[in-house]
Amino acid sequence: MKARVAIRLTVAVYLLVLVGLPVGFLLIHTWAGGASAVWRSISSPDAVHAVMLTLETAAVVVPLNTLVGIGASLLIARRRGPWVRVLDVLVDIPVAVSPVIIGVSLVLAYSRIGWFGTALANWGLRVIFSPVGIVLASLAVTLPYVVRSTVPLLREVGTDQEWAARTLGAGPWRILWRVTLPSVKWGVTYGAVLAFLRTLGEFGAVLIVSGNVTGSTQTLPIYIFDSWDQNFDFLGSFAGALELALIAVVVMVILSALQRRERKLHAHSAL
């Protein structure tokens, strides 16, 4: 009994120090000047632009990486061969290296000093210091999430259900849609949510490729950093941070509600 109390106490203190106190102070400081000041701050054109750019980026990045992630997961879990192992390792690189490195590499590849930058510019496509670069950087850093949450599930589910469907006459697409994907949908969803949250919060890679142009290529995390570090607009930084945290919390709550509903539907089935 004593051990259990000690464990609970440790966990509580840990959470308080790491999460509770910082978020608490964030709330207190944000609201110190009153609700109207907060509203004025988050409704300023630069703040609104930053939120919109962040959400638009996520709207492109999450669906795209979910599709690519499903494809890569199927290759990694269902195919064999040396190139599959290479793919397996490559997918992890974005989480293995610092996002700053990803940002720098993207600049090297796609700015005018890089191989493709000039060619792309001649086509009228500006990658670096533009939303296109932000999307590319976000795609790169969020590539692993769907793959890492889906591959273990695919392996655990195995191929028996797919073979059963095939002997019953189903073709590859029908097997994918009606058997494989439904059995790993929570892995895919979880990965997509993590990718969404990472896109919202990504700082390093995006900072380098975006060029940090206020009202143009500033995502929400960069807006927060800029308010804090350059403009000494602490309220702007606090309010932005709170907004970012709020979006994340809402998404997590929706996910957990969906999972609870599913669990009720399939009483005591493994999810």
Added chain:
Amino acid sequence: MPIQLSNLSKNYGQGAVVADVNLEIPSGELTALLGPSGSGKTTVLKMIGGIEKPTTGRIVIEGRDVTDVDARYRDIGYCFQAYAPFRHMSVAKNVGFGLSVRGTAKKEIRQRVGELLELVRLSDKANRYPAQLSGGERQRMALARALAIEPQVLLLDEPFGALDAVVRSELRSWLKELHQRLHVTTILVTHDQEEAMDLAETLVVMHQGRIEQVGRPLEVYDQPVNSFVQSFLGPTTLFDGVTIRPHDLVVSPSGPDVVTNIDDLGFEIRIAVTRASGEQTWVQLSRPEFLDTKIASGDAVSVSRR
């Protein structure tokens, strides 16, 4: 026309899992592939089902060479050892899957699924999910799902392997009855000789990727072609240097032999005897027979053939 396997082999790397199998499986019958694990019986089943590709050899089902035909078009019903239920679909949707793939009208699917669920006695579970079924129920659902497409051949991989003893024997007699009613050509893989003897009309004994013997169950039991088949189909012992079934021996009170041990397994009693010649043998008696002899461990007895 039956199922014909000719020169069928399967190699993984260097080792042959199935080596040069030639077999003719009669139509409308229930055939059991019997063998220990690693004997290649499941691989043979998977090759017939199109789930494994043979390294060499041909497979002909009812006159049609299906060796290069995808599992999708083979017209077989395959039941996996772990049943492979579609976990996210209700029982009714599982059973109707093959029909909906074939584009059967919804109304007809509903009717067929209803009939099949009645056949496998799952009518009251139509809207449940596989996770809410017992092992035996899941097995029956898998069977209904395979039967729904009215396959030419039904392939069953260790159908009772994962079930407890009571459900196992219940399901066994149920399957026997079902087969007698439907007469679908059925191939069943098992390592349980009792199950195979009970269900099969033809028995195929496999060992190390090869077929050892094919025949009617009693024929194989009474005239095994070699000592492997003999010992795999049931217990054996030595009597006067000859391998014999222990139920073909009897003990009678007083004589030159000595009872060294008695194992009481309930209905079956195993009596270990050291004979005057020094030969170790054992006798299998039923409980009533054993109670009649009134022998105990250490008694002097005589053992003889029935």
